[in-house]
Amino acid sequence: MLLRGRILAKVNNFLRFPLEFHAIYQAVSKSYFPHFSTSHYSAVKHYPMSGNVSSKQAEKCVDFGRKHAVDVVISKVLEAKSETEVFQSLVHEFGCNTIQITHSSVARLLHRFQDDWKSALGVFRWVESCSGYIPLPELYDKLMDILGKMKQMDKMKALLEEMREDHIISLNTIAKVMRRLAGAGDWKDAVKMFDQLERFGLGKNTESMNVLLDTLCKEKKVEQAREIFLELKSHIPPNANTIHSFTMR
Template identity: 45%
Template structure:
């Protein structure tokens, strides 16, 4: 269990914070004390799990190796060459989750694991590494791996190609995503309405409604669209704030014999909520009732959340009564929005009351519930409450995600709590959460702002070593802070790292060909 931590004040009292960051690790922590206190000079916190389970020991051994700095997957392969752990699908997938934002160790480990006697990668493991490579924009390596999956047979699925198309579109390679769909049958995946809708959804979510419309008009005579096809396009227009086009698509939807449903109307309502046009929201709600299509809990949650953001707390709470009249039962997402609304209004006690109420009613809090509560507590400098919520998550077996830790890390940077920051990073790693570009950016900015330049420099270096390219704004903040601190040597290193980041090239394709799996 995630043990409670404490801080010693000058009078010996136990409280949650101390201006001197006097961090005291309890004896029952899952991490050995040296994972934080003996390694505060190094951001790459060594995580050692106290466990007699051989699986945990194997996981810990591999993790320590992979947290070293590697310039290529081949170097990772060589480092693992004499590792004697027992490979399993569970172990592989956990490692891939832990290093999901660090493609070099993830891919090197994946190839090495695939060469171990008595083990073969599952399709799920292949899909995970395909996604990691795509997220890291290692597209040549990704395609080489997919060719290998085709050669081995039975590994490429619609899930695989969904990940490929989403990552290509996410990198603004929209034409390549479309080409992938056109060639999808070469990979043994059926080119049907489901696959078409996935492509349309991908293009719309990556803010390329124009490409989505072009594809839709091109394909709808070849592949019959369904109601979902039109709903995806309408949602795309709504995300792009092109509401006239959304209404026009709804007319075309009717011409094809599909009546607008609650999903259709909810997309429009969400768009008008973004515009803060709540009169139009009311008009659409009236139309829904007129056409015998009452709003559902998702519709009401979106409206309440938007009103809360607009600081229309009283109006937001009115929709609770309207929702009950429509026979909608509150769910977890609804309570999450309610917590967000009262928390944003500064009513932290009320937010906690709502949390307790949903638990009493048998509605299980999810990660978004805790994220909202933690974020609200951090926004109001209620650090003790925020840390206790992290403990509650552990007790309720609710797995955190990176958004759980973001406000806590931000608060640590603001308060200059370095030891707690490193502890939280270790806890993230234990929970298989890999730092992404946004988190590194937050850490560098926050530490620079509070004069922790040595730590900021280490995070900047680690960010580059993982293949991330720092934003120009982050680089400028780092350089200016080092100049103010007269840290010329550190400044020169950061400048060198930025050049290295901008010139990084893909380096895994040849390595994969050399170490074929299967």
């Protein structure tokens, strides 16, 4: 219940709901959110939704695990022009309680929109808002990588903060963030990520040091990597992978 509340709060922060849409929400919520308790109403009512819900819509049951169902969602997403429109369109068309969302189908959608961060983010916020479904940490990592690849650093960092609050950050998450930051020329921010590892529930050890050094070396920041290594080696023991990061450049 607590996690679902956090998810609803995220969507509330993601999209603000103008007052003129409150009446529309009341119609939509009867079809799409019958299982939400009144304690969650204040968060849900801020979803921006548009259009009227037809009686046939409540009868829809899309098996999201089937390939053609994913194709239907993709076609709907392609009609939208922003992450907000993607979210609105999917909520209006499919709702949440009338579909079966699976991890594999979400992974396929993120793969399909790996070069389209707006669609990927809109889709992810939609599935994230659905009660009964919690994305795997690996799916968060995939979205993180998409945002970083498309140079959406502020959104990437905001997603990282959400993951920190939910305690689902792994070293793989940090590795993706470091590499995207360094790849965008922000290698100093990549180093700051290493400095803040404890804040994300991770430790400064040989493995995390190697991730940082390898990231810097791959981005042609070998001298900076050497300086950091000399500073860290007194309290973090290197291993064969540490040496490999330098010898292969």
